[in-house]
Amino acid sequence: MALDIVLHINKGELDFGGSAVSICAFNETETLDSKNAIIELEIDELLNLTVINNDSLTHDFTIDGVILADNDIAGYSQETFQLSFDELGAWRFYSSVSYGEYIGATGIINVGLTEETCFFWNLFDLNKELTYDLASAELEYIPSMYLPELFFINGDHFPNTLEDEDALVSVELGDTCYITIVNGGNMDHVMHFHGFHAEIVSAQVASDRVGWSKDTVPIKKGEAVVLQLVANLEGIYPVHDHNLIAVTNTGFYPGGMITQIHVGQ
Ligand SMILES: [Cu+2]
Structure with a gap:
């Protein structure tokens, strides 16, 4: 095949x-x-x-x-x-x-x-002004004084993340689903789940954490992890980057790396 x-x-x-x-x-x-x-x-x-x-x-x-x-x-x-x-x-x-x-x-x-129910969070951060010089190859590195102001899940920010069927976790009570998180950004991120713990079933960078069940999951630069989430609570729960600069859009809260888990029945 x-x-x-x-x-x-x-x-x-x-x-x-x-x-x-x-x-x-x-x-x-x-x-x-x-x-x-x-x-x-x-x-x-x-x-x-x-x-x-x-x-x-x-x-x-x-x-x-x-x-x-x-x-x-x-x-x-x-x-x-x-x-x-x-x-x-x-x-x-x-x-x-x-x-x-x-x-x-x-x-x-x-x-x-x-064969499973899967969701995907492709994390990315950037500084608007830097992107022009990076794109043209005039600048070839991220400066140490890096101040990102846009924070994306799957190429867009909250509240648009809720319109993305890969970013919004929408399941039924009792379902088991998998959330793949990749950090393609220029800084580390850390996702905080409200209401749930998620088990790390695979990790490329921090592979020693496989098997851990956490409500806060660090996602290092370059990381790719798969989490298993059992939807054992009904309701609507936020998930967000615990680094609070990353839940803004050009400085305004709320935005950036926020999505939700919807559990219906
Ligand atoms: Cu939180």
């Missing part, structure tokens, strides 16, 4: 709350969307991936610990990759160049959960 997927690397400007920012993303079409692609695979399923680079600059297709070399995609060209994963988990794929990774080019590969 094999899955054929085509991804486009798109770069350009998008408007967030009246301000344009430069963004790079892996999308399923050649239209730039700040929400990166999510790929769901079975364990041992072969992924035949074609990556089309619509940027003039060279990008790459990187997965920490999996694909680190021979992965360049020259400007306005395409490459193919074949890969499979032999265990349940989530992986972050990204373009490791500064004008890719630092401005949002991170997607998610979820493995072994295609």
Whole structure:
């Protein structure tokens, strides 16, 4: 069994709350969307991936610990990759160049959960002004005095997160679901669940935490974790970044990395 997927690397400007920012993303079409692609695979399923680079600059297709070399995609060209994963988990794929990774080019590969109810939180932070120089490669690093002002889950911020069926956890009482969280941003994040503890079932960076059941889950830069959540309480519960700067939109609360868990019956 094999899955054929085509991804486009798109770069350009998008408007967030009246301000344009430069963004790079892996999308399923050649239209730039700040929400990166999510790929769901079975364990041992072969992924035949074609990556089309619509940027003039060279990008790459990187997965920490999996694909680190021979992965360049020259400007306005395409490459193919074949890969499979032999265990349940989530992986972050990204373009490791500064004008890719630092401005949002991170997607998610979820493995072994295609029969389950899954949600996805792709975390990203950025500073509006920096994005222009990063996108043009005039700036090639994140300055130590980094002051992000936009905080995204799946390429958008609260309250828009509630309109995203991958970001809003909507389940029935008694359901078990899985939440994959990837941090493609430029700082660490930490998600706080109200009402629930979630069990870490897979983690690429802090793998020693597998099996922990927590209401607050640190998500380091570059991390990809899978959480199992059992919806044993009815109602509506917030989930948010515990770093309170990250629950704002350009300084205004509430915004940023907030979503909700809806449990009905
Ligand atoms: Cu809280």
